[in-house]
Amino acid sequence: MLARLLRGTGILLGLLVAGGTLVGSGACSFGNVERDDCKSxxxxxxxxxPNSMCVEGYCTDPPACSTGHDCRKIGGGxxxxxxVCVSTFPKHPQCSTxxxxxxxxELPLAGPDAPLVIGSIFSLAExxxxxxxxxxxxxxxxxxxSDKLNRGQRMAVVVCDNGGEKNAATGPARDALNHAALDYLAGTLGVPYIVGPLSSADSLRLVARVxxxxxxxxxxxPSSTSPALTDTDDRLAMGEPGLFWRTCPSDTGQxxxxxxxVIDVDPVVAGGNIAVAYVSDAYGQGLATVFRQVYGLGRSELFPIDESKLTDPGALAKLASDIDMYNPAGVxxxxxxxxxxxxxxxxxxxxxxxxxxxxxTDGAKxxxxxxxxxxxxxxxxxxxxAKGxxxxxxxxxxxxxxxxxxDSQFQTDAADFSFTAQAYDATYVGAFGVIWASRDGTNYDGRQVAEGMGRLSTGDLVKITAxxxxxxKNALxxxxxxxxxxxxxxLTFDPATGEAPGRIEIWAVQNDTFVTSTVINPP
Incomplete structure (x- = not known):
């Protein structure tokens, strides 16, 4: 099938003729359209x-596809x-801000100067x-x-929301938001990598969808720390690299x-009983379990609350009453x-x-x-x-x-929030993986990016800076x-797990600010 270019009211439109039906990519009438052969x-x-060619004044069809990865492999974007592979940026309501x-x-996704688009998933109401x-x-x-990607290609990022209004989505509603965001980014756009999400529960949902x-x-x-993610199955096939990585340490260390x-040496607690109040998601369950295994099952008690009950005054009152009856030395x-x-x-x-x-813990900082x-x-x-x-x-x-x-670009003090540096690092880590994957062209996807990320722990030292x-880039x-x-x-990554051990800080609240008292190196 061939398409002739049309010019109407200053807009270039592609016209496809199929089965005698005229299908336009935008509304127009024959009164405002002038035929115009393609030139290149x-x-x-x-x-x-992508891959559409100008043949005798007509544009050939773009290739068929299953995901945006196919479009990058076949046509470069x-x-x-x-x-069907298209160059016009498709929009999505969760990913529009x-x-x-x-x-x-408003930029084309293929052709000269088209950027490589990556994705990001966070709860944007937070x-x-x-x-x-x-x-x-x-x-x-x-x-x-600085030096852009291979062959001078620019990077771009689109951010998708997975929390809904006031980040209130839980259960099946949150699953649906995570699935829609991933289907758009990994499916429609075919991004080679995604930075995010924040929570371990959301990461587990996304890995399962992948x-x-x-x-x-x-x-x-940059922030999903649950030990459950270490062993989650994140490979599409045996022998392929895992597709879940993180730039934060597992909660096994925290x-x-x-x-x-922190608690065992606290002079006020003095080795007494600890009430562990936690939201019963992957993060809370994982960290609470590790803590009790180390501190002692006989010196601690679990007090879970479901995420959906955090706005329920009755459920919160019962949680507080149960903890009070336990009479702990600390919470x-x-x-x-x-x-x-x-x-x-x-x-x-x-x-x-x-x-x-x-x-x-880190979530409260x-x-x-x-x-x-x-x-x-x-x-x-x-x-x-309080200490944390x-x-x-x-x-x-x-x-x-x-x-x-x-501070200069967003008027934000990165020190006031956990994981800001880890999110910055994650973006560079993925970009270095893209450099490796795309060294011979655009016939790659996230599996080759992961292979490249596995090459970031040996060789000459490179600091993550512009x-x-x-x-x-040149080395990879x-x-x-x-x-x-x-x-x-x-960031000494283990390619088998996609993890790098990290230091853990002990912080305290003093004079209405966060103060770091000690930093513990990984064993």
């Missing part, structure tokens, strides 16, 4: 789709819409999640401003530090975000347990929520002097440069390996 293949690619660059949705998308965008801007739909897209989470180096609260922690604390107000020592000056006085008193654990806050020249860039990007494009040092710290 590039004109056809941009207007009709494009999206897969209704089984954050783009980098801002005009991405401040913390939105901050992590800023880290991703800083990295994309730096790569584009397997179900056979999407060859890498998922790189749970042990919380037990041995460990494990939630993936700070707001649920605050709701649990509010439920304890007025009970004797409110005077006990409180301990938090969010200055905008946990240190909110408008919190009730009783809750602020419970938070004051988290993947270590980065330090050093590289981190300070990243922190300055976040200035050292060309050094790492030449078939070599590099040893990256992340903004978040060393």
């Amino acid at each position: 293949n590039d004109e056809c690619v941009v207007t009709i789709g 494009g999206a897969c819409v209704d089984g 954050i783009f980098e660059p801002a005009e991405l949705a 401040t913390k999640d939105e901050i992590l998308t800023q880290s991703v965008r800083v990295a994309v801007r730096e790569i584009n401003g 397997k179900e739909k056979n999407y060859p897209t890498v998922i790189i989470s 749970g042990a530090v919380m037990a041995n180096d 460990l609260v494990i939630t993936v975000r700070a707001d649920p922690t605050i709701e649990i604390l509010k439920a304890m107000v007025g009970k004797p347990v409110a005077a006990r020592s409180f301990f938090f 969010d200055a905008s929520s946990l240190l909110n000056p408008n919190l009730p006085a009783e809750v602020k008193q419970m938070i004051a002097g 654990t988290a993947p270590a806050s980065p330090t050093g020249e590289t981190y300070e440069l990243f922190r300055a860039n976040m 200035t050292e990007w060309p050094k790492g 494009a030449g078939g070599g390996s590099i040893n990256i040092e992340g903004t978040s710290g060393p």
Whole structure:
């Protein structure tokens, strides 16, 4: 089938004639259309789709596809819409608010100067999640401003929401949002990798969907720390690389530090019983289990609450009452975000347990929520002097440069939120994988990207910065390996698990701010 280009009211339209029916890509009438032969293949690619060629004034059909990965492999780019590769950016309601660059949705996905689009999935109603998308965008801007990708291609990112209004979606509703976001990014767009999501539960949902739909897209989470993700099946076939990676350490380390180096040595708790209040998702279950295994089953008790019950006053009141009856020496609260922690604390107000020592994990380390000056006085008193654990806050020249860039570009202090550096690192890690995968052309997908990510722990040292990007790019494009040092710290990946061990910090709330007291190196 051939298509002649039409010009009408200044817009270039592709016209397909099929079975005697005239099908246009935009509304027009024959009164405002002037026939115009195509002049070049590039004109056809941009207007009709990747691999469309100009033959005797007509554009040939673009190729058929199952996913956007097919379009990149066959034609160097494009999206897969209704089984055909197209160059026009298809829009999705969950993925319509954050783009980098801002005009991405108006750019062609194939043809000269078309960018390589990557994806990101976060709950955009949450401040913390939105901050992590800023880290991703800083990295994309730096790569584009440095030496770009192979053959001078630019990067771009589209961000999809998986939490719904007020991040209130749970259960099947949240599954549907995660599935739709992944189907759009890994299916329609065929992105080679995705940065996100924040929570372990969402990561497990997305990995299962990757397997179900056979999407060859890498998922790189900066913050999903559940030990359950270490052993999850993330390969599309035996012998292929795993498609789930993370730039944060597993909670196997954080749970042990919380037990041995925080609570067991706390002079007020003095080895007493600990109530472990947690949201019963993958993150809460995993970290609570590790903590109790190390601290002792006889010295701790579990108090779970379902995520869907966090807005139920009766369920929260029962949780607080049960913990109070246990009469613990201290309370460990494990939630993936700070707001649920605050709701649990509010439920304890007025009970004797409110005077006990409180301990938090990385999910609560969010200055905008946990240190909110408008919190009730009783809750602020419970938070004051509390201690917590988290993947270590980065330090050093590289981190300070990243922190300055976040401040200058988004007026955000990266130190006020966990995992900002890990999200920035994840974007660079995936981009280095793309350099390896695309060194010989565009016939690649996330499996080759994962192979490239497995080549980032041996070779010459390359720091994750814009200035050292060309050094790492050139080495990988030449078939070599590099040893990256992340903004978040060393990233010595195990290719079998997609994980890198990391340091754990012990932090405290002092004078309405977060203070790091100790950093524990991995064993």
